[in-house]
Amino acid sequence: xxxxxxxxxxxxxxxxxxxxxxxxxxxxxxxxxxxxxxxxxxxxxxxxxxxxxxxxxxxxxxxxxxxxxxxxxxxxxxxxxxxxxxxxxxxxxxxxxxxxxxxxxxxxxxxxxxxxxxxxxxxxxxxxxxxxxxxxxxxxxxxxxxxxxxxxxxxxxxxxxxxxxxxxxxxxxxxxxxxxxxxxxxxxxxxxxxxxxxxxxxxxxxxxxxxxxxxxxxxxxxxxxxxxxxxxxxxxxxxxxxxxxxxxxxxxxxxxxxxxxxxxxxxxxxxxxxxxxxxxxxxxxxxxxxxxxxxxxxxxxxxxxxxxxxxxxxxxxxxxxxxxxxxxxxxxxxxxxxxxxxxxxxxxxxxxxxxxxxxxxxxxxxxxxxxxxxxxxxxxxxxxxxxxxxxxxxxxxxxxxxxxxxxxxxxxxxxxxxxxxxxxxxxxxxxxxxxxxxxxxxxxxxxxxxxxxxxxxxxxxxxxxxxxxxxxxxxxxxxxxxxxxxxxxxxxxxxxxxxxxxxxxxxxxxxxxxxxxxxxxxxxxxxxxxxxxxxxxxxxxxxxxxxxxxxxxxxxxxxxxxxxxxxxxxxxxxxxxxxxxxxxxxxxxxxxxxxxxxxxxxxxxxxxxxxxxxxxxxxxxxxxxxxxxxxxxxxxxxxxxxxxxxxxxxxxxxxxxx
Numbered sequence: 134x135x136x137x138x139x140x141x142x143x144x145x146x147x148x149x150x151x152x153x154x155x156x157x158x159x160x161x162x163x164x165x166x167x168x169x170x171x172x173x174x175x176x177x178x179x180x181x182x183x184x185x186x187x188x189x190x191x192x193x194x195x196x197x198x199x200x201x202x203x204x205x206x207x208x209x210x211x212x213x214x215x216x217x218x219x220x221x222x223x224x225x226x227x228x229x230x231x232x233x234x235x236x237x238x239x240x241x242x243x244x245x246x247x248x249x250x251x252x253x254x255x256x257x258x259x260x261x262x263x264x265x266x267x268x269x270x271x272x273x274x275x276x277x278x279x280x281x282x283x284x285x286x287x288x289x290x291x292x293x294x295x296x297x298x299x300x301x302x303x304x305x306x307x308x309x310x311x312x313x314x315x316x317x318x319x320x321x322x323x324x325x326x327x328x329x330x331x332x333x334x335x336x337x338x339x340x341x342x343x344x345x346x347x348x349x350x351x352x353x354x355x356x357x358x359x360x361x362x363x364x365x366x367x368x369x370x371x372x373x374x375x376x377x378x379x380x381x382x383x384x385x386x387x388x389x390x391x392x393x394x395x396x397x398x399x400x401x402x403x404x405x406x407x408x409x410x411x412x413x414x415x416x417x418x419x420x421x422x423x424x425x426x427x428x429x430x431x432x433x434x435x436x437x438x439x440x441x442x443x444x445x446x447x448x449x450x451x452x453x454x455x456x457x458x459x460x461x462x463x464x465x466x467x468x469x470x471x472x473x474x475x476x477x478x479x480x481x482x483x484x485x486x487x488x489x490x491x492x493x494x495x496x497x498x499x500x501x502x503x504x505x506x507x508x509x510x511x512x513x514x515x516x517x518x519x520x521x522x523x524x525x526x527x528x529x530x531x532x533x534x535x536x537x538x539x540x541x542x543x544x545x546x547x548x549x550x551x552x553x554x555x556x557x558x559x560x561x562x563x564x565x566x567x568x569x570x571x572x573x574x575x576x577x578x579x580x581x582x583x584x585x586x587x588x589x590x591x592x593x594x595x596x597x598x599x600x601x602x603x604x605x606x607x608x609x610x611x612x613x614x615x616x617x618x619x620x621x622x623x624x625x626x627x628x629x630x631x632x633x634x635x636x637x638x639x640x641x642x643x644x645x646x647x648x649x650x651x652x653x654x655x656x657x658x659x660x661x662x663x664x665x666x667x668x669x670x671x672x673x674x675x676x677x678x679x680x681x682x683x684x685x686x687x688x689x690x691x692x693x694x695x696x697x698x699x700x701x702x703x704x705x706x707x708x709x710x711x712x713x714x715x716x717x718x719x720x721x722x723x724x725x726x727x728x729x730x731x732x733x734x735x736x737x738x739x740x741x742x743x744x745x746x747x748x749x750x751x752x753x754x755x756x757x758x759x760x761x762x763x764x765x766x767x768x769x770x771x772x773x774x775x776x777x778x779x780x781x782x783x784x785x786x787x788x789x790x791x
Contacts, residue, residue, distance in 0.1 A: 135160050136199045136317050136345050137182060142191035144177060151177060153190070155371045157364065159317060164339070164346045166356040166378065169366035171619045171647040175349045176206065176321055178366065182347070183319055202315035204323055208299065208306040215295035219285060219305055220276065222294060226312040227272045233264045270747060270777070277784055279308045282334035284327065287785060300326030311338060317345045324352045328534070329670060351648055353378050353673035378673075382652075396475075403472045406430055411465055427468070434471050484649045486601040487626060487657040492633035497524050498559040499636055499664045500545070506553035507541050507690075513552050514540055517690035520683075524559075524635075527658070527665040529675045529697075532685025538668045541690075542566065542638045545666070565634035567642050571625045576614035580604050580624065583613050587628050602627040618645030626654060635663035643671045672697065736786055743780040750776060 138158035144151045151174045159165060167175050180186040182193055183203045195201070205211060212222065224231070240257045264270075280290060283304045294302060303326050310318060324332045336358045339346060350356055356363070356378040363374040363381035372388075374381040410427045413419035500522035508514035514537030522528055530538050543549045544556065546566050575583055584595050599609055602623045616624065622645040629637070637658075643651045655677055658665055669675055675682075675697045682693040682700040693700040750773045 134196065136196045137193065137201075139182065139193045140191055142178075142181060142188050142193065144174070144181065144186075145189040152366070152370070155191070155366075157371055157373065159345050159347060161316075162343070162345055163362060164342070164360045165348065165362045165364055166360035167347060167349045167364045167366060168356070168378075168381075168648050170649050171617070173366050173368070175366055179203070179319055179321055179347070179349060199317060200313075200315040201317045201319060202310040202313055204303070204307050204310055204318075204320045206303070206321050206325070208303040211306050212294055212302070215293070217294055218291045219280065219294065219297070219301075220290040222305055223276045223279065223308055223312060226309055227276075230264070230267055230269050230272055233260065233267065234269055236260060237264055237269075273781070274784060275312060276308075279311055282331060282338065283308050284331040287789065304331075307335075315344060317347065318342065320346070320348045320350075322350055323348065324350060324355050329531075329672070351643075351646070351651065352671070353648065353651065354671070354676065357673065400472060400475060403430060403433065404469070407465070407469055407472065414465075427465075430472075431468060434468065434475065437475050438471070485603055485623060485626070485653040487630055487653045489630055489637075489657045489661040489663075490633050491635045491663055492563060493561055493635065495524055495562045495635040495663070496560040499524055499526070499562065500559065500666075501557045502554060503557075504554035505551055505556055507537050507544055508552045509540075509549070510552065515685055515688050515690055517554075518692055520690075520692065522664065522666070524664055525662070527667065527678045527680045528683055529679040529681075530666060530668045530683045530685065530690075531670075531675070536685040538685060539568065539640055542568070542640055542666070542668065545638060562636050563632075563634040564636045564638060565629055565632040566638045566640070567625060567629055568638075568640035570628045571621065574613050574621065574624070576612070578613050579610050580613065580616070581609040583624070584609075584627065588631055598631070599627055619647055619650065622646045623650055626650075630657075637661070637663065637665045637667075639665065640668045641670065642667070643669065643674055736783060740780065740783055743776060743783065746776050747773065747780065 135158035140156050142155040143153040145153075155178070167178070169175050177186065181188050183201055184193070184195075185203070185205075203211075209215065217225070237257075237260050240253070240260055243253060244257060268275075277287075277290075285301075285304070285308075289301075292301075294305065297305065307320075307323055323335065327335065332352070332355060336355060339359045346360070348356070348360060358377075360377055361375070363376070363378060365372045365374065365381070365385070374384050376384065406426050407430060410423045410430070413423040414427070416423075498521075500520060502517055502520040505517040505520070506513050506515070507517065530541065532538055540549065544551055545558070546564060575586065578586060580599065581592070581595060584599060585592070588595070590598075596609055599605075604620075604624070604627075611620075613621075613624075622642070626642070642654060646654065651671070651674065655674055658667075658678055665678070667675070667678065679696045679700075681695065682697065684691050684693065684700070693703050750769060753769050
């Protein structure tokens with residue numbers, strides 16, 4: 134049975150239909166990813182499904198008793214007040230448990246006063262068992278684990294929501310929804326404000342999620358790990374693909390190829406009918422039949438051109454007089470031209486068409502360093518292993534924010550000097566820096582004016598190039614200051630493509646791009662004959678392209694040969710080796726500092742022991758309550774409180790280590 138279903142759903146704004154005729158359902162336990170180009174209506178569809186906006190047509194049915202949690206991009210509106218702290222906001226999830234806890238403490242105070250009756254012991258036992266079964270001894274631990282997973286260190290737990298950034302508020306809302314465990318969790322771009330570690334934690338959490346999920350995300354790697362069904366929203370409608378994102382891409386290519394083949398078959402039928410009209414239109418005996426075929430043919434062509442119907446589904450009987458040709462004077466030549474100009478309705482129409490070429494081929498050596506240190510005068514950021522980058526390589530630079538990745542790229546561009554060591558660039562090298570293009574755009578120009586400021590080429594040629602990046606028709610006259618982040622990203626790619634550099638420095642190029650644009654960039658970089666140094670948190674792009682990983686960690690840049698999977702395997706081996714390394718023998722002169730990985734492992738082991746002790750103490754408390762052994766009950770309760778306090782203290786140490 135579905136937790137939510139919708140039928141013939143549509144939303145219109147005047148004469149503009151954002152979407153029409155959408156039908157689907159979300160079964161219990163389904164994990165669905167919703168994808169599509171920017172502006173297609175993904176967020177709007179989520180709002181319709183959760184009831185925040187009414188549809189223009191159709192209806193949404195929600196199963197009785199279904200609880201829905203919705204992570205919206207503007208989180209502040211989801212809070213009743215901004216005067217709570219981060220921790221207090223998550224505590225609201227457990228209001229009922231806290232009421233049970235208060236009632237339990239009141240009973241304990243009555244017992245402590247010494248007036249013990251059988252009725253009081255029974256009430257206390259029942260209350261304690263209900264509290265334990267509801268997770269009463271775990272909820273504070275769950276809150277701390279959730280906050281840690283979402284990137285809130287202990288010193289931010291008391292931060293007021295009013296003082297949180299928009300990204301922090303979104304993470305708090307996400308944490309609250311995860312703790313509430315709704316039957317259907319609807320997430321709109323949940324990874325936008327998370328670092329890689331927090332995204333990985335969220336992936337693990339959602340992989341184990343027992344309810345249904347509907348997720349909009351541009352993070353393809355995240356979708357690969359979490360979802361098992363893809364909904365693709367396009368001008369064609371809403372289409373379902375079973376499998377994760379990678380499986381969807383494979384199925385989609387086959388489906389599109391089949392449709393295009395079928396489309397050509399129908400086009401051939403149209404041309405055959407037109408040939409009949411040409412041969413019989415002037416014959417008296419067949420004129421009426423030829424004229425009828427021509428009128429139906431024109432209606433079909435107009436329907437396909439209007440985008441209201443897929444050409445492959447057209448049958449003569451399906452075309453009604455609602456598609457009027459009154460006033461049109463099409464000659465046979467015009468009908469033939471329009472038939473040949475028809476294109477299969479496909480999401481391909483909303484993909485950018487990017488090609489990256491070279492003006493000249495560089496030498497085999499692109500970059501070499503010796504004892505390199507990067508940073509600013511008096512403020513070094515990191516030291517690097519000696520680097521050797523050869524032509525054709527695709528190196529990916531990864532690391533935490535603020536580690537110095539962008540500073541390194543600026544150093545390569547000559548905008549900064551190294552603070553130490555030597556950096557040598559190869560011969561015949563032409564560099565292009567994506568971030569530099571992105572930040573140098575003049576907001577007072579139109580799209581066309583800004584592009585022609587970069588390249589002095591004829592207007593027709595400029596418009597043709599911009600059309601490949603989805604700036605079509607009047608889009609080229611939009612002011613740069615009115616462009617969205619995704620549109621600015623597409624424009625920067627359009628500029629980058631014509632620079633024809635042989636060494637590309639790309640700083641987070643997919644940050645604002647929708648999935649179709651990400652795919653186009655990935656495909657262009659895959660076939661680029663030059664060299665790429667890429668800074669990116671886009672793990673799907675990194676996994677698809679990297680030939681070597683440069684990792685910035687703990688003030689040093691290390692090189693890992695191979696792709697992202699090889700890098701992850703190498704890091705896992707390093708962590709296991711640190712945990713298995715025997716402790717050094719203590720010496721009097723210098724006591725060695727314990728390894729952080731070992732300390733974390735020891736803390737986790739001790740936490741497990743204390744949690745087991747709490748479980749055993751709880752069982753003993755229940756037994757003592759049933760046996761009315763008041764003295765033992767009092768002693769066990771004190772021991773339970775002491776163990777709980779030790780666990781909380783150890784959890785704080787674990788959070789600091791983690």
